[in-house]
Amino acid sequence: MHNQRHWGYIFTLPFVINVIVFLLFPIVFSAYISFTQYDLFNPPKWIGLTNWINVLKKQEFWLSMRNVSVFALIFVPIQTALAFLIAFLLNQAALRAKSLFRLFYFLPVVTPWLAAGVVWSWMFNYQYGVINWFLGLFGINPVNWLYHKSWVVVITSIALVNVWKGMGQSMVILLAGMQNVPQEVLESAQIDGASGWKQLTHIVFPIVTPMVYMVMILSTISAFQAFDVFLGLFGGITTGISEQVMVPNLTIYRDSFLLFKMGPASATAWLLFFVILAITLFQRYFEKRWVHYE
């Protein structure tokens, strides 16, 4: 038995190597280069905290953090609420063509951002977009959704597109949770005269709170890592996306792969990581107050 123990280590070796090479090393190396001047082409030169200080001094970093925070504040609650509502409706026994509806709501998830971005930028077009045309039918003046003077309008528009894209994914997770709600519990509640709303708020929601919590955590992380939605809607980093609507991942991408400033890019990435970690811990702190695991 003792002689066979080493086989366990040998069998786990491919996974361990994978983790070391593709996970641990990049993490450690990115931390290291955040303290260096590194352009990919020449060896890194140690410069201490300079990158961190420079990033924190830049107005662009704080604007990008402001934007991504507002983006998350709009995106996470709306997406979670809508996904929950749609999952609940799709879970109704009386509903016909469930598969078709599930497919309909999940379709945006599998649509590439490249295509979705083009379509949405068309819909948002100030002069010729379908949204402004529709508003015009009610006598509402056109809105410059993506190039509005107010950054809040732009970030809100983008967050709503992200809701459209990500809702299906959250809906599937919540639907899976709702399908585990014991049917007999719902039936006995119905016999006792509980309305649909009461069943939703007093039975279904408490049972699926672990799923809701997971959806919120995942959505928050993905919101702070927003990248594709901005690139898709604005057509690329080189088109000159306004600083007023920049998010951290765009600046990281630009600094690293367009300007070859790996030091500031890594420092920004680590700062973003600390922000996400803090928010996740904050969410975890309140978890026990509303999430029921039994």
Place this chain on the structure above:
Amino acid sequence: MKKRQSIFVLLVALVLVMSLVVVGHGQTKKPVKLKIGLPGSYDVTSKDIIDKFIATHPHINVEIQEAPWGDFTSKIATQIAGNTMPDVWFQENAVILGYGQRGVAEDLAPYIARDLNVDEYIDGLFSARTPEGKVWGVPHGINPVALAYNKTVFEEAGVPFPTDDWTYADLIETAKKLTVKEGDEPKRFGFIGAYAITNGWFPWIKQAGGSALDETKTKSMFDDPRTVAGLKQLRQGIEEGYFTNVDFNKAHGGDLAVFASGKAAMHFMQYSLQVNMQNQFPDTDWDVVKMPKAVNGERYVPMVGNTWLISSRASKDAKEAAWEFLRFYLSDEVQDIVAASGSTLPVKKSAYAVVENAGTKPLNKKAYTEGIAEGGVTLDENATWNEWRLLVQQQVNESVVHGKISVEEAAAEIHKRVQAVLDENK
């Protein structure tokens, strides 16, 4: 019998002499491996050129590393970091200048001085030269801009065609004349209000007497009132509706489609786009004239291009082989192939006959060839061009394109930020 012996001896002697020649030849041209990077594969660089080089240089063992443009440019940075890059490849000129500053590119000035007669080439040969005299690459091709006009629109409106003597004031006046509105809805614009650097804001600031950077490429010129005036003229055209706006262009299929369909009468068109015009809009009746003259009477023809560079980390033999390839690329034979492609202008003057006699639209290709000879200018490219160009574009979008802030505010912000980038990288 004796005669036969003599012939035999002669033949043996001949074979020996030939062998010596071949051996001698082999000694001067020892085998060498050369890795050539081709972004955009053979869609961008004619396969004919590579095949001819391989056929005429048997001692050079060529390995081609090809990839679609986007993939290549993201891959090459990783390759450089890992020291596995090709010996010679090309990218945008501004990127090459950045590589030069970072020590990735070989200085080609000594090679050019040794092997090329620079009088045979246009000034664009030195697009990648720094103010200090280093040459980080030689052009893959040059893409200048000319004023394209839709003949049908002009004829229908009874307006005379543009000429090489036009100024920007003529362009603006004619654009106003050619603009047609039905109520508030524009039916036709006089000119395409492009906002990218090459055919958008850069020619407008140059014509007004301004520039992006000074001659040393170390000082921002966005505080120059002439630079601001140029930007304002472009904004005014868009705002007052005789230049197209970004929404109109987008909704009608892009700049080329708008121009080809006659929804806009004039356009600053890059040379390479003639291929798209021929393929997508063969029936459009159009031609070009030289870029209009600036307020000072000079002509400025913005030109962009891709530039070949030799890796500074290649072996000595590979560097010589790479330069052999670039010399071949700059030869009459290959420059004629480049000229015939129509996708870019060659840099050798002798090849311009091929361009000018192509017989395809636009017929007046001299607007490009003579245009760059007369006033070809790069886009004030330097090693930090990618960085400061982005900052300018952000503010141009805000002010000129979308009118969210005034041009003066944008110019002041650009000046501050561009100067900071230039100072940081001194």
